[in-house]
Amino acid sequence: MDVFSDVPLQRLNTFALKVRAACLVEYDSSAELEEIDFKVLPQPVKHIGGGSNLLFTGDFPGTLLHSRIRFIKPVEMQEYVLVKVGSGVLWDDLCAWAADHGLWGVENLSLIPGEVGAAAVQNIGAYGAEAADVIESVEVYEPATKAFSVIPAADCAYGYRTSRFKEQWKGKYIVTSVNIKLSKEYSPRTEYGNVRSALAERYGELEMDNLTPSRVRETVIAIRRTKLPDPKEVGSAGSFFRNPIVSKEAYRHVEEVAAREAIGDVPHYNMGDQIKIPAAWLIEKCGWKGKTLGNAGVYPKQALVIINATGEATPAEILALEKAIVESVRNKFAITLTPEVEHI
Ligand SMILES: Cc1cc2nc3c(=O)[nH]c(=O)nc-3n(C[C@H](O)[C@H](O)[C@H](O)COP(=O)(O)OP(=O)(O)OC[C@H]3O[C@@H](n4cnc5c(N)ncnc54)[C@H](O)[C@@H]3O)c2cc1C
Structure with a gap:
């Protein structure tokens, strides 16, 4: 275990913001977690993964915890492998x-940044698959007790x-490992998108009946590379906004604006009484795609992604762009x- 004070966080946030934390604790096993006296650490205490869904709004005054529990242990069963x-x-x-290893289940989720612990918190998803499809259970440590x-996946809602973990259990548990x-x-999922x-x-x-997990993985990686910024090159936290789910009345108003301004049909998905509208379309139609505000910007290929355009953006600049x-x-x-x- 390592404990660092006044530590730069550039490697722990994919926005690559030059922020610092008062304290960072990186531990290597579940047993080490038991040794930590959480009460004496600078407060608040927050567990992070790779910081790829986080926006540090400034220097963090408390303690960041980070797992270095790194193992992949497979157990072979008849039809599947439990890892x-x-x-x-x-x-x-x-x-x-x-x-x-020629195993199916996570190939569509290739290249999503971040760590396995966070994937079980976030229920990451892409190309018609999500982590919940493959998670059998989540192993946790509860600092308070x-x-x-x-925890079986069925109890993770x-x-x-x-x-x-993201809602009523927020901050309660630390994920130590995930059983997948x-x-x-043979079970490729190819129906989503392109x-x-x-x-x-x-x-x-x-060859379409002769796919392998590697072939699907490589294709998904190639598609993602054309659409999303590589955090090693351009700082971002992926999709910055949620896709709004609105009433039919609110949707009709968007349609009226689109007709009045001749900006094309409104893409939408019916969800019972409500309608989901892609946030990227709304942002693009407001003229933000590819625009910058100071050192922050909107990714030219995907309006849903706010980027650290110059590598020098500050939290205040990202927040100003978000607000605008x-x-x-x-x-x-x-x-x-x-x-x-x-936002933390
Ligand atoms: C370029 C880019 C593309 C992306 N594409 C996708 C995508 O296609 N699909 C998608 O779903 N997401 C996507 N994301 C978002 C991001 O990759 C996921 O949300 C990912 O799961 C975050 O992992 P992380 O390790 O960086 O976690 P962090 O961002 O550090 O943390 C996320 C949350 O998990 C909690 N947490 C982290 N580790 C633990 C732990 N061990 N125990 C308890 N709580 C923990 C944190 O407290 C926080 O609340 C993308 C991000 C980027 C930058």
């Missing part, structure tokens, strides 16, 4: 491991990019965007 994975393993390292337990069920059976056509283009139509986007979307469409990225 126990340490919370500090990079999610994409798990995806690469699964592909190398010093107890370890195993997994939903769209959410879980009990990977399938040996995955199928990209696979056919890459490997040929005749929210205000202009509200003024034009009467919809208030909310951030997906957690």
Whole structure:
């Protein structure tokens, strides 16, 4: 275990903001967690992963905890392999491991930044798959009671990019490892977006019944690279805003604005009584795509992503851009965007 004081956080936030934390504790095993006296640490105490869904709004006055529990332990069953994975393993390292072993389940989730512990908190998702599809249970430590337990996935209330860990259990548990069920059976998921056509283009139509987890993984990686900034090159936290889910009346207002201003049809998904509108479309139609405000900007290829455009953005500049986007979307469409990225 290492304890650092007044530590720079550039390597622990994908926005690459030059912020610092009063204290950072990096631990290597669950047993080490038991040794930590949380009460004597600078407060507040917050567990982080790779900082790829976080916006530090300034220097962090308390203690950041970070897992370096890094192991991948498979147990072979008849039809599947149950893999126990340490919370500090990079999610994409798990995806690469699964592909190398010919196991299905996480290939569509390739290249999502962050660590395995956070994936179980966030219920990460992409290309028609989500972490909840493969999580069997989550192993946790509860600092308040010093107890370890195993929580079955069914009790985690997994939903769209959410879980009990993000809501009523927020801050209660530390995820130490995740038990993930990977399938040996041929089970590619190609129906979402352009995955199928990209696979056919890459490997040929005749190969479409002869896919492998590696082939799907490589295709998903190639698609993602054309759409999203690589955190090693451009700082961001991925999708910054949630897609708003609005009433039919609010949706009709957006349609009226779109007709009046001749800005095209409003993309939308019906969700019972409500309607989901892509936040990226609303932001783009307000003219933000590719625009910068100081050192912060909106990614030119995807309006949902706020970036550290020059590498020198400050938290205040990211927040100013967020505020400006929210205000202009509200003024034009009467919809208030909310951030997906957690502000700390
Ligand atoms: C370029 C880019 C693309 C992205 N694309 C996607 C995508 O396609 N799909 C998607 O779902 N997300 C995407 N994201 C968001 C991000 O990758 C996920 O939210 C990821 O799970 C965050 O992991 P992290 O380790 O960085 O966690 P952090 O951002 O550090 O933390 C996220 C949350 O998890 C909690 N947490 C972290 N570790 C633990 C632990 N061990 N125990 C308890 N709580 C913990 C933190 O307190 C925090 O609340 C993208 C981000 C970027 C930068």
